[in-house]
Amino acid sequence: MLPLFIRSIKFLIGGAFVFVLGLALFGTVKTAITEPEPETAEHAMHKHPKDLKLASDGVFGKFDNAQLQRGFQVYKEVCAVCHSLNLVSFRELGQLGYSEAEVKKIAKDWATKQPVFDDKAGTWGERDNLPSDRFPKVYYAGTGTPPDLSLMAKARHNGGAYIYSLMTGYDEKPSAEALKKFPEFAKPAEGMAFNPYFANLNLSMPAPLTGEGQVTYADGTRATVDQMSKDVAAFLVWTAEPHAQSRKAAGFAVILFLLFATALAFGAYRTVWKGVKH
Known part of the structure; x- marks a missing residue:
């Protein structure tokens, strides 16, 4: 009798939990329909x-x-x-059609310079940008x-x-x-x-x-x-x-390779199993 009683208690607790969740869901849906949130300016x-x-x-x-x-x-x-x-980085501007000399000039003439620390003086200084440098941060x-x-x-x-x-x-x-x-x-x-x-x-x-x-x-x-x-x-x-x-070009090359490899594999399959009855 005791195990049966325990199982009954479990079902009652579970049913009560589901009922409370359903009641909360019903209340939320009802509120959303009858009392919608006011429209914001955004x-x-x-x-x-x-x-x-x-x-x-x-x-x-x-x-x-x-x-x-x-x-x-x-x-x-x-x-x-x-x-x-x-x-x-400045050197990536070469992808836009700028020559190496133009990239060097753009980097050197950039208004914000690269910060460098002078170990001897113990102070911060500046140097011109190099093509290998990233665009320096702006301190607003x-x-x-x-x-x-x-x-x-x-x-x-x-x-x-x-x-x-x-x-x-x-x-x-x-x-x-x-x-x-x-x-x-x-x-x-x-x-x-x-x-x-x-x-x-x-x-x-x-x-x-x-x-x-x-x-x-x-x-x-x-x-x-x-x-x-x-x-x-x-x-x-x-x-x-x-x-x-370049990523798109590489993707197309991979797709063409996979199609070619698939055709070869299918041809090999047909050749190997040619004449073999199933």
């Missing part, structure tokens, strides 16, 4: 990135070196004041720490399009309906800028690209805000995965 005003077509898109995509060089120029003249690129004097841009295109969903949208999104304003519903966004907090492509809509970075001609492209391309945004987005897609093009 949900109402946030926009998905715009479409951006880059030469590197897709499995057959290849980097457009001319565009990448323009994007690097935008980064160098506009973004590098605040944002580091510390996971990329303002509030907050601007993020490193090396992997930004990988850190954000649809990274290239996100960067392009963010750069061109400063001029977009909330709709009259949205402002009526969320009046606090009619005037962003001091030092903040409204941008519908940023997660919480307001960010401390003012519009970095302010007008046409801010950068004078070496190849003569018209430097509109839209063009500069596309170019720097393409460049940051490259910095996030500079070997993407």
Whole structure:
């Protein structure tokens, strides 16, 4: 009798546990239906990135070196004041079509130098950058720490399009309906800028690209805000995965090899078992 009684107690405890869980689930679902969470400003005003077509898109995509060089120029003249690129070395710029001499000059002339410690004097000093060095970190004097841009295109969903949208999104304003519903966004907090492509809509970075001609492209391309945004987005897609093009080529070579090996194996199978009845 005792084992039967113990089993009955176990079933009762288990049934009570399932009942409590079911009751909690029912309460949660009922509350979600009858009392939905109020819509937030971030949900109402946030926009998905715009479409951006880059030469590197897709499995057959290849980097457009001319565009990448323009994007690097935008980064160098506009973004590098605040944002580091510390996971990329100067010598990797050779992949964009720069000669060895040009890479050396870019490294040497870079505004931020490499820190070095003088053992004899016991103090820190600086030296010119070498092609083997990574882009030096930027020590920002303002509030907050601007993020490193090396992997930004990988850190954000649809990274290239996100960067392009963010750069061109400063001029977009909330709709009259949205402002009526969320009046606090009619005037962003001091030092903040409204941008519908940023997660919480307001960010401390003012519009970095302010007008046409801010950068004078070496190849003569018209430097509109839209063009500069596309170019720097393409460049940051490259910095996030500079070997993407060679990786795709290696992938195709492996696939072709596997197909060839499969054909050989099938041919060998047919030859070995030819004439053998099953």
